[in-house]
Amino acid sequence: MTWLCKRAVNRRPDGLADIQEECRDMCHGIVASRLVGATFYAAVRADDGTVWALVVETIYDRNGADGDLWYRFVPETAGPAADGAPRNVLDALDPTDDPEAAAWRARCRARLARPVTGRMRPGTVIRWRAVDGEPEAVLTKTRLAGRRKSVWMDPSGGVVPDGAVWAGRVTVVARA
Incomplete structure (x- = not known):
């Protein structure tokens, strides 16, 4: 073209x-x-x-x-x-x-x-399953000190990148 x-x-x-x-x-x-x-x-x-x-x-x-x-x-x-x-x-x-x-x-x-997870504000809680058959994880959108972008964190403090959240199945539990 x-x-x-x-x-x-x-x-x-x-x-x-x-x-x-x-x-x-x-x-x-x-x-x-x-x-x-x-x-x-x-x-x-x-x-x-x-x-x-x-x-x-x-x-x-x-x-x-x-x-x-x-x-x-x-x-x-x-x-x-x-x-x-x-x-x-x-x-x-x-x-x-x-x-x-x-x-x-x-x-x-x-x-x-696809869910638009990138526009969800810090404090939003979602249930996320990476692959069918795996247990669901509860993730919270959090802003870490020293970072410009917010990240998704599980209760143990592990960080899940936005791209991985998009690839999985997402159910919004609570919006911030």
């Missing part, structure tokens, strides 16, 4: 480019859409009436003369690397027979099903 560049026309109140509006202006037939970070996801109605997914990856150059917006279009049939499509976009899509598109949709749905 080729990167293209355009001068941003739509502006937010703070003067920066409104990336979501820029992407909506470039795409036609949008049924549902959302900007997630710097990636724009859209459910687009084709001329034959089918609805498919389009991913627009963007880079906004704030230091350019007028704020250049770099972008590239990646259809779901190309199996985009970005798999953060929101539920409203995925729910608007028609069924597909394309294996790349089906795999991409499955990755997006799996990502939506």
Whole structure:
């Protein structure tokens, strides 16, 4: 996929480019859409009436003369690397027979099903099972002295990295 560049026309109140509006202006037939970070996801109605997914990856150059917006279009049939499509976009899509598109949709749905443990505040308590068949552990999100990030700790003081918590099965017991 080729990167293209355009001068941003739509502006937010703070003067920066409104990336979501820029992407909506470039795409036609949008049924549902959302900007997630710097990636724009859209459910687009084709001329034959089918609805498919389009991913627009963007880079906004704030230091350019007028704020250049770099972008590239990646259809779901190309199996985009970005798999953060929101539920409203995925729910608007028609069924597909394309294996790349089906795999991409499955990755997006799996990502939506994962608990967002990184955004839980210190003091949150969860029950966690690393692998089926192992006993559950009770973990508490804790901020350790000298560390910028919070960590998950078991009652014995052992530290479990965030990535391991995401890979396991999580049930939230109490939110902080």
